[in-house]
Amino acid sequence: MTFTQTAAALLAMTAVGMASAQTVRIGNQGDALSMDPHSLNESLQLSVTGNVYEPLVARDRNLKVIPGLATSWRQTSPTVWRFELRKGVQFHDGTPFTADDVLFTFARAAGEGSDMKSYVNDVKEVRKVNDHVVDIETKTPFPILPDVLSLLYIMSKKWSEENQATRPVDRRKGIENAASFRANGTGPFRLRERQPNVKTTFQRNGSYWGKIEGNVVNVEYTPIGNDATRVAALLSGQVDVIEPVPLQDVQRINGSGKSKVLQGPELRTIFLGMDQKRDELLYSNVKGKNPFKDKRVRQAFYQAIDIQGIQRTVMRGASSPTALMVGPGITGFDPALNTRLPYDPEAAKKLLAEAGYPNGFEVAMNCPNDRYVNDGNVCQAVAANLARVGVKINLQAETKGTYFPKILRRDTSFYMLGWTPGTYDAHNALNALMRCVDDSGAGQFNLGSYCNPKLDELTNKIQAETDKTKRDAMIREAFKIHSDDVGHLPLHQQALAWGVANNVSLVQMADNFMPFRYFSVK
Structure with missing residues (x-):
């Protein structure tokens, strides 16, 4: 080896050493439940797996639609895209990405165990034109x-078949397969190690087809469920990013001189749903009938x-x-329709009496305690409110x-989502949350099976309508029907709050996704 070659090798080794130091450690209140991108339609899981897998159509940092694994798209007829x-894209195992992977992915997402059916329920057929056109x-x-x-997200047909992962992991039935613990996408980061509920590590994909804007090479993702522990880990430098920041700790973090809190509006709506299908609720002291049908x-x-x-206290x-x-x-979204029914316990008592429950009744309420901002506390407050009108809530808050898996099996009478x-x-909310179940x-995700055929009819029309004025009018009508029916109990949109070390830069997106490709360490 010549002197020049030796020097070049040493420079390369130094560069690798510097790169290995470019690590961001994330502490989140919960973990992605699986690495299978079709097993749970939950934003945290899709955010995590979206760093490994990619869709045909992607979104930029402003949530604008941009080319992903598809470079372009057009309608060839009113019902065909x-x-x-x-071209030239490879999965992480080196397998070329082709049209066969697209056909396989659509079939997998529509099949048994998939939690992504609502994204493909209106697709009639996916046809291969050639290896790079569908x-x-x-x-x-x-x-x-x-x-x-x-x-x-597009999965490799070859890898899925070789690893017996042709069907999604079914969280409702507790069925796992290789896709839950391993991953083979086309994205900017590769899954390196998966330890569920302990730590998951990712490594920059050196052969990625696109541009990775940040300089981070490794990402360590650790679930830290306890709020105080999560904040302490950020302030002590054990982690670089936490999500969410407990609301009571925002000022403390901002005043630490080491970290800051990024806050902004989130697009998520938190609501309560009720079983409106069963003739008798699974978890209530009311027998022989279902109060929520009224x-x-x-x-x-x-x-x-x-x-x-x-809003004020919790x-x-x-x-x-x-x-x-x-x-x-x-x-x-129409702000003119965004007017809540008034908070009125006396009116609530009167309505319950008119419905035949002058003394209220008991019902179990299912809530997560590590998914949304202050979710367990919100449910406790709701339970206390309902107690004032005679309704006894048996609160079941859990990880x-x-x-x-429990509520997705519809093993619930009253739940938060x-x-x-x-x-x-x-249209997405109408199709997934409010349409009659088929x-x-x-x-x-209409887990209480609310159903109004008129809303379904409008949802179908909204899907096909291209005139914005007509479409917006139909959306307003559909939401008014749902509000008049009191089909669900909307609560609020929560705010984003991420804690970030001062030497880390990233992009906070309004959908609460966390793309690693934008992470940089100064």
Whole structure:
């Protein structure tokens, strides 16, 4: 080896050493429940796996639609979209990305165990034109299809078949497979090690097809459920980023001189749902009938909740009470409809008496305690509010690892859920949360089975309508129907609060996703 070659080798080794120091350590209140991108339609899981896997249609730091694994797309007829696929892309194991992977992914997402059915329930067929062109035919005209596909991550057909992972991990049934613990995407980071509920590590993909804006090489993701422990880890330098910041600790972190809190509005809406399908609730002392089938009972619950008090005392002002299932920033949101029914315990008592429950009744309420901001405390406040009108809530707050499988099985009578429309369009919430439930994926997260055929009819029309004025009018009508029915109990939009060390820069996105590609260490 010549002197020049030796010097070059030493420089290369030094560069590698410097790169290895470019590590960001994240402490989050919860863990992604699986590395399978089709197993849980939850923003935390999709945020984490979205660093490893990619969709055909991606989003930039401002949530604008941009090319992903597809370089372009166009409609060839009212119901057919043609997608030109990116050439020269490889999965992390070196397998080339082709149209076969797209066909496989759509079938997997529509199949048994998938939690992503609502993204593909209106797809009729996916056809391979050649190795780098696919046609996607929808059941009816679907002008926002590219927006819908931004959270449908593409998996390798070859890898999935070789690892017996052709079906998604089914969290409802406790079924696992290789895709839960391993991953093989095309994204800017590779999964290096997975220790569920302990630590998951990621490494920069040196052969990534696109640009990685940040300089971070390694990311360590650690679930830290205890609020005080999570804050202490940030302030002591054990981690560089925490999410969420407990609201009572914002000033403390900002005053530390070591870290800061990034805050901003989030697109997620937190709401309560009720079983409106069963003739008798699973978890109530009312026998022989279901109180939630009566609109007067649903409205009584609504009017018994002091949402302003929750905003003031539980959320410390970091929430925006809402009357709708979508918030500002979502296409179709209409502030004119965003007026809540008044908080009125006496009116709630009267409605309960009229419905045949003058002394109230008992019902179990399922809530997570490590998924949303102050979720357990919000549920406790709701339970206390309802107690004032004679309703005894048997609160069951638990970690999301057991909570989500339970409510997704619809093994619940009364539950909390948060929702950010993955398309940033009101149609997503209508289709996933409010439509009548069917086997194709419509109403997949309508866990209480609210159903109004008129709303379904409007949802189908909204999907196909290209005239913005007409479409917005139909969205307003659909949301008014849902509000008049008291189909769910919307609570608030929570605010984002991330704690970040002063030497770390990143991008805080309104959907609470955390793309590692924007991370830099100074």
